[in-house]
Amino acid sequence: MGHRGFVITNSAMETSVPGVFAAGDVRDTHLRQVTTAVGDAAVAAVSTEHYLENLKGGDLIETIIKTN
Numbered sequence: 108m109g110h111r112g113f114v115i116t117n118s119a120m121e122t123s124v125p126g127v128f129a130a131g132d133v134r135d136t137h138l139r140q141v142t143t144a145v146g147d148a149a150v151a152a153v154s155t156e157h158y159l160e161n162l163k164g165g166d167l168i169e170t171i172i173k174t175n
């Protein structure tokens with residue numbers, strides 16, 4: 108969390124927590140509009156895909172267990 112409770116991400120929409128991504132109005136950003144939210148979401152989706160691809164089998168199972 109950053110300024111006024113918004114979530115801080117990098118340009119890949121990664122948060123400080125591995126495997127957790129944020130997009131749209133929840134982000135600490137300069138503009139909160141539909142277009143920026145949709146753009147963020149596209150980036151976050153690709154980042155999520157890369158994150159999952161790079162997980163080893165054991166890590167993936169651990170992530171699934173943690174999120175359920």
Ligand SMILES: Cc1cc2nc3c(=O)[nH]c(=O)nc-3n(C[C@H](O)[C@H](O)[C@H](O)COP(=O)(O)OP(=O)(O)OC[C@H]3O[C@@H](n4cnc5c(N)ncnc54)[C@H](O)[C@@H]3O)c2cc1C
Pocket residue numbers: 130131132133139140141142144
């Ligand atoms: C009055 C108003 C007018 C606007 N007009 C424009 C405009 O003309 N053009 C424009 O581009 N943008 C406009 N915006 C901004 C635009 O609506 C937002 O930037 C955009 O909707 C952000 O999308 P989002 O998916 O990040 O968040 P949201 O659209 O807010 O979606 C978040 C969703 O998460 C849900 N949610 C919240 N908490 C939880 C929870 N704990 N569990 C599960 N679900 C949860 C909410 O119910 C909501 O459905 C306007 C905003 C407002 C308030």
